[in-house]
Amino acid sequence: MKEKILNNQDLYQMLDSLIRKPKPFWEEFYEDRDKEIPFFQTKQPDENLVEYFHHYIKPRTALELGCGPGRNAIYMARQGCEVEAVDISENAIEWAQERAADENLQIRFRCGDIFQMNLQEDSYDFIYDSGLLHHLPPHQRMKYIAFICKVLKPKGHFGLVCFTPEGGADITDWEVYRHYSMQGGIGYEEERLKELFKKEFHFHTFRRMKKMEQSDDLFGEDFLWTSLMELRPSLDDFI
Ligand SMILES: C[S@@+](CC[C@H](N)C(=O)[O-])C[C@H]1O[C@@H](n2cnc3c(N)ncnc32)[C@H](O)[C@@H]1O
Known part of the structure; x- marks a missing residue:
């Protein structure tokens, strides 16, 4: 039977089919490296990430x-x-590999959808997402958080950069499906974002990104939230 909904997986598949396919969208996005996109024009790291490394995590x-x-x-x-x-995106990974090679740095770059990746459980001290979550449709968020909790080490840290309402679209979760679109990325109110993570994570920091100039050593735009979180212990950790 085609287009059946018999379990959660069928339901998620149906919801996925309502939203644009991510792979072709992002491949095209990276075709022209000279585009006027804030993070295309800079090689600098996020200012909040540098703060985490200086003051909070090693x-x-x-x-x-x-x-x-x-x-x-x-x-x-x-x-x-x-x-x-x-x-x-293969185009993005190619670009990143070229930049890392220019600096003689060994980084394990992998091209693929995070939801299809087979990564080992409890294997990272730190996971960072700068700009991915706000491009995920609402029904994929639970899977996204479960994935992070699975591959992060106990008490590991998670850093997030995500659109504020000024940076992204002011739409409810239901509107995404009513209009078949995330309108360039979902803008999150502070409470909406905290609600998503507060059960599994403790917030060390939660603030707006600081606006930086092109000439600065750091990247920063004030239409983004930044947060450093720590994974709360789960019941399994006590057994
Ligand atoms: C706004 S860009 C941010 C890029 C980079 N973090 C930066 O700030 O310079 C979002 C990135 O997420 C990637 N992306 C979107 N959906 C993805 C998925 N399901 N799995 C892996 N990567 C994804 C896109 O290809 C894109 O490079």
């Missing part, structure tokens, strides 16, 4: 989700981390 292993052209993965590798970085 990870040995790090995973970047949706690494794009690699500026944050490269920063983490320069800090001595063993870095694995994933992106769905």
Whole structure:
């Protein structure tokens, strides 16, 4: 029987079919490297990521989700981390590999959808996402958080950069499906974002990104939230 809904997987598949396919969209997005996109014009890492490394964390292993052209993965590798970085776009991964090679840095870049990746459980001290979550449709968020909790080590850290309402579209979760679109990315109110993570994570920091100038050593746009979280212990950790 075609188009059946007999279980959760069928339901998720139906919802996926209502939203644009991510792979072709992101491949085309990276075709022209000279585009006027804020993070295309800079190789600098996020200002909040640099703050985390200076003041809060010293990870040995790090995973970047949706690494794009690699500026944050490269920063983490320069800090001595063993870095694995994933992106769905081959064009983005190629670009990131070229940049890492220019600096003689060893980073394990992998092209693929984070939801199809087979990564080992409890294996990263730190996971970073700068700009992926707000491009995920609402029904994929639970899977996204479950994935992070699975591959992060106990008490591991998670860093997030995500659209504020000024940075992204002001739409409800239901409207995404009513209009078959995330309108360029979902803008999150503070409470909406905290609601998603507060059960599994403790927030160390939650603030707007600081606006930086092109000439600065760091990247920053004030229409983005930044947060550093720590995985709460689960019941399994006590058994
Ligand atoms: C806004 S860009 C941010 C790029 C990079 N983090 C930066 O800030 O320079 C979002 C990235 O997420 C990637 N992406 C989107 N959906 C993905 C998925 N399901 N799995 C892996 N990567 C994905 C896109 O290809 C894109 O590079």
